[in-house]
Amino acid sequence: MAKNSKRRGPVIHPWPLRLTHWLNVIAIVMMIGSGWQIYDASPLFGFSFPPLITIGGWLGAAIAWHLAFMWLLVINGIAYFTWGAGSGHFRKLWPISPRAIMREIGQALTFRLRHEKGMYNAVQRLLYVGVLFAGVVIVISGLGIWKPVQLWFFTDLCGGYFIARYVHFFAMAAIAGFVVIHVLLVLMVPKVLPPMITGGRLEQ
Amino acid sequence: MKQFDPSRRKLFARALALGVVAALPGCNFEDPQHPDLADRFLRAMLAWNDRVQQALFSPHTLAPTFSADLITNPPRFNAFYDISQAPVVDAARYRLELGGQIQDRQGWSLAALRGLPQYSQITRLVCVEGWRVIGQWSGVRLSDFLARIGADTTCKYVSFKCADGYYSSIDMESALHPQTILALDFLNAPLTPAFGAPVRLRIPTKLGFKNPKNLVYLGVGNVYTGGYWEDQGYDWFSGS
Numbered sequence: 001m002a003k004n005s006k007r008r009g010p011v012i013h014p015w016p017l018r019l020t021h022w023l024n025v026i027a028i029v030m031m032i033g034s035g036w037q038i039y040d041a042s043p044l045f046g047f048s049f050p051p052l053i054t055i056g057g058w059l060g061a062a063i064a065w066h067l068a069f070m071w072l073l074v075i076n077g078i079a080y081f082t083w084g085a086g087s088g089h090f091r092k093l094w095p096i097s098p099r100a101i102m103r104e105i106g107q108a109l110t111f112r113l114r115h116e117k118g119m120y121n122a123v124q125r126l127l128y129v130g131v132l133f134a135g136v137v138i139v140i141s142g143l144g145i146w147k148p149v150q151l152w153f154f155t156d157l158c159g160g161y162f163i164a165r166y167v168h169f170f171a172m173a174a175i176a177g178f179v180v181i182h183v184l185l186v187l188m189v190p191k192v193l194p195p196m197i198t199g200g201r202l203e204q
Numbered sequence: 205m206k207q208f209d210p211s212r213r214k215l216f217a218r219a220l221a222l223g224v225v226a227a228l229p230g231c232n233f234e235d236p237q238h239p240d241l242a243d244r245f246l247r248a249m250l251a252w253n254d255r256v257q258q259a260l261f262s263p264h265t266l267a268p269t270f271s272a273d274l275i276t277n278p279p280r281f282n283a284f285y286d287i288s289q290a291p292v293v294d295a296a297r298y299r300l301e302l303g304g305q306i307q308d309r310q311g312w313s314l315a316a317l318r319g320l321p322q323y324s325q326i327t328r329l330v331c332v333e334g335w336r337v338i339g340q341w342s343g344v345r346l347s348d349f350l351a352r353i354g355a356d357t358t359c360k361y362v363s364f365k366c367a368d369g370y371y372s373s374i375d376m377e378s379a380l381h382p383q384t385i386l387a388l389d390f391l392n393a394p395l396t397p398a399f400g401a402p403v404r405l406r407i408p409t410k411l412g413f414k415n416p417k418n419l420v421y422l423g424v425g426n427v428y429t430g431g432y433w434e435d436q437g438y439d440w441f442s443g444s
Contacts, residue, residue, distance in 0.1 A: 042334035059333065060437035061232030061246070067439065068249035148330060149267045149409050149444040150260045161328065161336055 009202035012195040017089065020080040021196060027073040028175065030055060030065055035172060037062035044169055067146070074139060096125045115189050131178040138171035233437035250439055257441040258375065267383055267408035267444065270326045276337035277391060279329070281398050282412065283368070284432070290398040291367040291418050298402050300386075304363070304425040307354025314388070314402050320344045320352065323385055324392075327408035329415065330444055332433075341406040343387035347380045355424045363429040364405060365421035372416045372431035374407065375441065383408050386419070411442040 013021075033055030040048045041059045056062030084090045100122035107113035108123065115121075120128065144154035144164040158164035186193055194200060233243055281287045299311035324342035350357055357380060363373040378384060387406040388395065395401040400417030407415055413433050423429070434440045 038334065042331070057232045057234075060433065063332070063439065064233070064246040064250055064437060067253050068246060071249075147257075147260065147444060148328075150262060150265055152265075152268065161330065165334060 012200035012202060014087070014089075015199060016079070016083040016087070018196060018199060020076050020083070023072060023076045024080070027069055027076060028179065030069040031073055032172060032176060034062040034065035034069070038066060039169070044165060070142065077135060077139070092120050093125050093128050096122055096129065101126055115192065127178060127181065131175060134171045134174040134178070138168060138175065141165075141168040141171060246437070250437075253439060254441040257439075257443045258377070261375075261377060261409070261443055263377060263381055265409075267327050270328065270338050272326060272340065274338045275326065275340055275391065277339075279337045279339050279390070279399060280331075280335065282331060282333075283417075284370070285368070287398050289368075292397045293367050293402055293418055293420070295394075295402050300403060300419060301421045302353060302423070303421065304423040305356035305359050306424050309353075317344055317386065317388060317403065321348060322388075324389075325383060325385070325406075325408070327383065327406070329406075329408070329412050331412040332438065332442065340391050341385065341387040342389040342392065343385045343403070343406065345382065346384045346386055346405070346407075347382065349386055350379065350424070357424075359424050360426050361424070361428060363421075363423040363425065364416045364419055365423075366416050367418040367420050370416055370418075370432045371429070372405075372414055372434065373429045373440075374405075374410065374414060378407060378409055378443070381407070381409055409444055411444060413438065414442050 033053065036049035037051075037054035037056040038059065040051075040054065051057070054062065056065050104113055104121050104123050113121070140154050141158045141164045143151050144156075144158045145161065145168055148155040148161045148164075155161055155164055158167045233239075233246070239247065281290075283290070295314055298314050300317065301311050302309045321344070322342055323345050324340060326338065326340045328336050328338050330336045346362070350362070355362075357376055360376055361373050362376060362379040363371070365371045384405070384407045387400065387404050388402065390396075390399055395404060395417075397418070400415075400419075403419045404417040405415050405419065414431075431438075431440065434442075
């Protein structure tokens with residue numbers, strides 16, 4: 001064992017990151033699926049989500065799913081942010097240099113952008129910080145919609161009940177957009193998937 | 205050291221499987237008589253959320269009030285039937301029947317209700333579907349009314365029955381909230397059948413479906429009586 005660990009570097013994804021990541025997958029799927037069903041009861045725009053991709057089947061059940069899995073989303077999110085702040089993980093996501101982003105987008109478009117294990121490049125940092133921000137916005141606007149009287153400060157922060165629903169929708173759209181890009185990138189570079197399950201090791 | 209801990213991997217697999225099982229279709233309060241695993245899970249979470257909402261509720265936090273130019277008129281109709289089927293109650297012979305832990309259970313006529321101190325407010329009605337309307341409702345403060353009839357306000361529930369068969373119930377703390385009223389008027393004119401005539405509950409600290417219309421009965425007690433939508437799976441407390 002000692003021999004092995006000499007040859008192997010640090011873990012790429014520590015277990016708290018993996019655990020919160022996969023719990024979050026469950027929470028996000030349930031929240032977005034049930035959220036689309038709730039949206040369909042009173043659409044904000046000229047479209048509805050097809051029942052095939054919604055969760056709950058009808059408004060009452062969708063709300064029950066939504067308000068059950070919000071606990072997983074929030075408790076798991078708090079655990080992640082606490083771990084991220086305490087472990088120094090967030091230092092990997094910050095700072096974000098606009099020049100590096102422009103350079104990397106250029107590299108990505110010409111297929112010259114390299115993936116380095118254990119390092120987040122500027123575009124990744126931007127996406128991760130962006131989706132974390134959307135996560136905070138979706139919780140605040142969600143609480144503001146759920147409790148516009150008792151938690152009125154969240155409602156007011158979102159511009160009132162009416163606008164809070166739009167804020168909640170666009171935060172969902174941002175997260176859903178992130179998920180699409182995230183999954184596409186994993187499909188393009190499949191070697192990044194096993195470390196998110198096993199932890200993986202950096203070579204030294 | 206092994207590359208991964210198999211027990212941990214199993215845990216992930218189980219957690220993922222749980223999420224998939226939970227998302228299985230056809231397990232969403234479809235048959236209240238035969239609740240499946242998902243139904244029991246949702247019921248337990250609804251009960252937990254009701255306790256959280258009860259704890260969040262503050263009798264001193266007022267629902268926001270609005271200026272008259274923001275009023276939606278006519279308001280938006282919503283019921284489990286079409287607007288043309290709204291029950292028409294004979295105002296002249298109307299009695300609000302009382303039951304349960306109340307000292308004076310004599311019924312109340314409209315004239316008697318109008319004889320009590322009237323209170324007016326412009327508040328927002330938020331529907332569980334997501335839309336909202338702002339309206340001006342006037343009537344008798346429910347806390348005044350409960351005191352007047354000698355209701356035992358240490359009881360847990362105030363229950364309502366409606367002329368159309370709808371029914372609902374609320375917690376006593378919310379019933380005693382200063383903005384909870386037995387509304388008689390909308391925009392200073394008597395309520396119309398579609399919007400609750402002759403008396404409706406107006407409780408801006410709860411969702412719209414907790415504002416039963418066309419009231420014919422009010423009861424006070426410790427026995428949970430649920431509600432039309434609540435019994436089908438909507439959250440009972442449904443506080444705003």
